[in-house]
Amino acid sequence: MATVTQDTGRELRRIVRTNEEIKRVVATAFKINLMAMNAIFLAKRAGQTALGFGVLSNELRRFAMDLQKQMSQLREMTYGSVNTVTALVKQARLNRVLERARKESSGSGRSLIDEFMRTRHNLVFARHREQIAALNRRLSQMIADTAQLVELGSVLARSAKIEAAYGGAFSTSLMQVSSDFERTIGEIQRSLESLTKHQDATL
Amino acid sequence: MxxxxxxxxxxxxxxxxxxxxxxxxxxxxxxxxxxxxxDDDSLLLDPGGNEVFPAVFSALSTEFDPRKITKLFASHQDPDIISSLALWLEFNPQVKCYISWLWASFVPHFGGNKETFISIPDGGMDIMIGSQRLQAIPAHYLHSSGNFHLYDPKAKILFSGDVGAALLPPGEDDLFFEDFDRHIRHAEGFHRRWMGSDKAKRDWCQRVSQLDIEMMCPQHGAIYRGDQVRRFIDWFSHLEVGIVKG
Incomplete structure (x- = not known):
């Protein structure tokens, strides 16, 4: 029973860590959205000399919005995991007390608890474990999908950097904006890698 | 245990x-x-906190089949009274808990749902156990604002929750006591501090002095028997309550 409690605690800590990482990505995704808006205005000001950059900054803005949508789904999913793990923590706590009751009881009292705990373990813990495993699988899939999306963002940022070179008088500012994109998307990629690592450890 | x-x-x-x-x-x-x-029916009074559940369960199962516990009575909402509710519900999800209407939406934080609670109105109510009619006696503000004691007219026993409670030192913790003056010293500080209303105290003394009581059973400390019950009511009616020392 101690293992169940330890596993549950570990699972809860893992979910808290994942949630924190997702929060970081969400904040960065929001930043990208603002950066894309800025890039669009800048491209408009640059006019003919930054047509290519303008197309890319529109794509980057679309990317930022898709990323935000993806992140909000991820957050909902981790909220679901927190609910399930919290229920498991509560059950594990009740189990600890029941285990003590079993030790203190004798005769029919003990047999009653034995029988009860067996049924309970099979029903409650198995169900919760199943739910957590399913959530973890969905979460991993979602992280993989997000990583793919971010990879696209990274390609867009690199292309924007190339287009910036053709920006004439605006070249320096455009270069600055596209470098910011590249750096920020890099941050997201690192967060996602770390999320993938947490997930891989659980599957 | x-x-x-x-x-x-x-x-x-x-x-x-x-x-x-x-x-x-x-x-x-x-x-x-x-x-x-x-008969086959039962009522568990102030079933206790989570931490004492193992000790309560094991002791109870030596005398009674715990699966037959279908009714709980909570004098009030404190954790040492009813935080074990979730555990009793694990054994029997149909368990009903009698508690003041005031706490019926607070105590579910310990467990249970809408179906679990039977709200006791402020004036009290009768609770049937087997063929016996027990009475939930109002004891509001002693110490909780929604508080009930339970009187059994057949056994002439009053379950008095925190009223009559004594914090007994080791070596003086028998279930019954002989020397009232010695015992009441262990109850005095508790009552002065925990019982918040002088008016509520006087109402309670008036109410229970009309009952025929042979035993008064508090939730902490020792049981009062015979003349000790009358002496307690008299002592309590004169005690200044709602006081913080110092």
């Missing part, structure tokens, strides 16, 4: 006190739980 002591028995009507766990950690206040049985 606690000891189950039969304190009243007349045919199929019985009161069992679940008391004194020698292994109780000293950071937990000691509590008495009582089981009223009539």
């Amino acid at each position: 606690k000891t189950a002591r039969v304190i009243y028995e007349d045919g199929k009507h019985k009161w069992i006190a679940l008391v004194r766990d020698p292994n109780r950690p000293d950071y937990l206040i000691d509590s008495n739980e009582y089981l009223v049985i009539d």
Whole structure:
């Protein structure tokens, strides 16, 4: 029973860590959205000399919005995991007390608890474990999908950097904006890698 | 584990006190739980906190089948009274808990749902156990703002929750006592501090002095018998309450 409690605690800590990482990505995704808006205005000001950059900054803005949508789904999913793990923590706590009751009881009292705990373990813990495993699988899939999306963002940022070179008088500012994109998307990629690592450890 | 002591028995009507766990950690206040049985029906009074559940359950199962616990009575909302609710519900999800209407939406934080609670109105109510009619007696503000005691007219026992409670030192923790003056010293500080309303105290004294009581069973400390009950009511009616020392 101690293992169940330890596993549950570990699972809860893992979910808290994942949630924190997702929060970081969400904040960065929001930043990208603002950066894309800025890039669009800048491209408009640059006019003919930054047509290519303008197309890319529109794509980057679309990317930022898709990323935000993806992140909000991820957050909902981790909220679901927190609910399930919290229920498991509560059950594990009740189990600890029941285990003590079993030790203190004798005769029919003990047999009653034995029988009860067996049924309970099979029903409650198995169900919760199943739910957590399913959530973890969905979460991993979602992280993989997000990583793919971010990879696209990274390609867009690199292309924007190339287009910036053709920006004439605006070249320096455009270069600055596209470098910011590249750096920020890099941050997201690192967060996602770390999320993938947490997930891989659980599957 | 606690000891189950039969304190009243007349045919199929019985009161069992679940008391004194020698292994109780000293950071937990000691509590008495009582089981009223009539035929196959039963009512567990102030079932206790989560931490004492093992001791209560094991003691109870030496005298009664715990699966037959279908009714709980909570004098008020404190954790040492009813935080074990979720555990009793694990054994029998149909368990009903009688509690003041005031706490019916607070106590579900310990467990249970809408179906679990039977709200006791402020004026009290009768609770049937087997063929016996027990009475929930109002004891509001002693100490909780929604508080009930339970009177059994057949056994002439009043379960008095925190009223009459005493914090007994080691070596003086028998279930019954002989020397009232010596015992009441261990109850005085508790009552002065915990009982918040002088008016509520006087109302309660008036109410219970009309009952025929042979035993008064508090949730902490020792049981009052015979003349000790009258002496307690008299002592309590004169006690200045709602006081913080110093």
